Amino acid sequence: MENNDKQLDINTPTDYDLAEVPKHTLPTLKRLLGLLAAQKKSLIILLTSVLTGIALYSATPLIMGVAIDRLVNHIRLQGITGNVEALGSILGPPLLILLAAYSLSSLFSFIQEYTMASVGETLVLSIRKQMSEKINKLPLGYYDSKQTGELLSRVTNDLDRVAEVLTTGASQFINAVVTITLSVGLMLLLHPLLTILILLSMAASLWAASWIAGKNFQVASENQTVLGELNGKIEEFYSGNLILKSFNQQEEAARIVEEISQRQYQVSKKAQFLLYAIYPIIRFLTQTGFVMTAIVGGIFVVRGTLTIGTVQAFLQYVNQISEPITQSSYFINSLQTGLASAERVFEFLDEKEENPDTTDFEPVTAPKGTVEFQHVRFGYHPDSLLMKDISFSVNANEMVAIVGPTGAGKTTLVNLLMRFYELNGGKICIDGVDIHSLPKKELRKLIGIVLQDTWLFKGTIAQNIAYGRMDATQKEIVQAAKAARCDHFIRTLEHGYDTILSSEDSSISQGQMQLLTIARAILADPALMILDEATSSVDTRTETEIQKAMSYVMKGKTSFVIAHRLSTIKSADLILVMKDGNIIEKGTHDELLSGDTFYADLYNSQFTAPSNSTN
């Protein structure tokens, strides 16, 4: 199984290629907004609650200003009288209005937070759904060239960042923009000159924010890329832990993880600094604006061109917009982190998919199981063909053995029959039907597969056996297990068929796992079977059990056996001898042994050399 060779690639990691770091924020932002636009109803509620809530909040300094001016006028006309009742009639009405405005504004703010969280999470849910569907649509070749951890990093870390920016950041940002717009509008009405002073300090803040944001996008992209690399390596070392230990590579693995972690630490430190550096800068600029307003406002009051209430309202507005300016600057900055992640997510969603399945097809209702390879050409990379012209035919219920040295193309041949990869030429027919005219789901229903690399998912033994036929009854599951000769060992387990297994389970042996997958194939009962013989990693007794179970599963079916021990395939109806991607000989065991063949050499070598495998 060459596909797994990349699993233990213990090389010193190369520096990640900065050319891979995404650089286009605008199209990503547009695409994200396009996805958001699908939630029109929620967006309208959001916008209405933001506008109403902030309009009410922005009116509060004015109301306060009115209250103060009423008080100042009262004092000016009547002097300080100590009459508290009069104070109630002066300050009561504006303060009641103020209380109502604050309460309603808080209520709308509550609605806004709730709607924003729902909009953000709904969007993330829809992207996650698209990503999960995408995983099933990508050709196998995509996974050959990618590390699982790197992929996981996109589905988890990157998507989480997008969610974070959308749910917390966007809400604050919308708030900030509306608050600033309304407050500035009101300030302009109150005193244009003073407002211009404030606007100048705002412009300086925005300039500083966009400068830092530009830097941050690049660093955030680098950060996510290195994080993906780190996840990839950790996943690789974790899944290859056993081999790593047997080759004493722990120290080397630790060194590699340390090296990438160091790079991640450096980039992440820079990213974090840039993300938060915005706060002190913006705060300084807005506070300078506040002090300037106080000084200039004071001068106007002394000259009699402004009332104290208006200056108070003004200062309150400056205060009111200073936090939103800081927040929106921070948001613009953290948006870069979100966009860098969104771009990695979109990059994954845009990967080329498998050719779509045909919907117009003749279902194979009663499959007989004849198979024909006609001038098949195939290469994992189209410019270097592995198979140049493969042709053979198999009658129904025949057993075909595929033999040959390692890397000869045995696995590739069955991968093509399963349509895991697309051909570069020729065709493969089952019962005379070109498999490319069938949807993959239909095709794979016809074929059962038992590999050496058994795959069990987290679930009970019974569920694992029923994987190929979810509607199977317990009785059928037990029957299949009996036929696969694993019922006995299952019953010796404390929880029997209800024992929970997982893909990485080491509580049952490799041979037992393979017997379970044979039971799975027996239960599914397809017309064709592909079997990868057990290697010498299982003991002789288990191996005999596996052989017997495999013979059972092949009965009355066309079967392809990737054979490692030539002694087990003597009875095969057809033996295909492969070398360098091509079939160099074919025939029965006796036919092939009678001549001066490569097969004869292989066969004889197995009985003279200590190794008893074809590869």
Ligand SMILES: Nc1ncnc2c1ncn2[C@@H]1O[C@H](COP(=O)(O)OP(=O)(O)OP(=O)(O)O)[C@@H](O)[C@H]1O
């Ligand atoms: N996913 C892949 N991408 C690129 N090349 C591949 C891939 N899988 C296999 N190959 C190459 O194709 C050739 C045939 O590999 P294949 O796995 O079919 O051989 P095999 O006969 O099954 O070997 P083994 O007995 O060792 O499993 C090898 O040269 C291998 O390097």
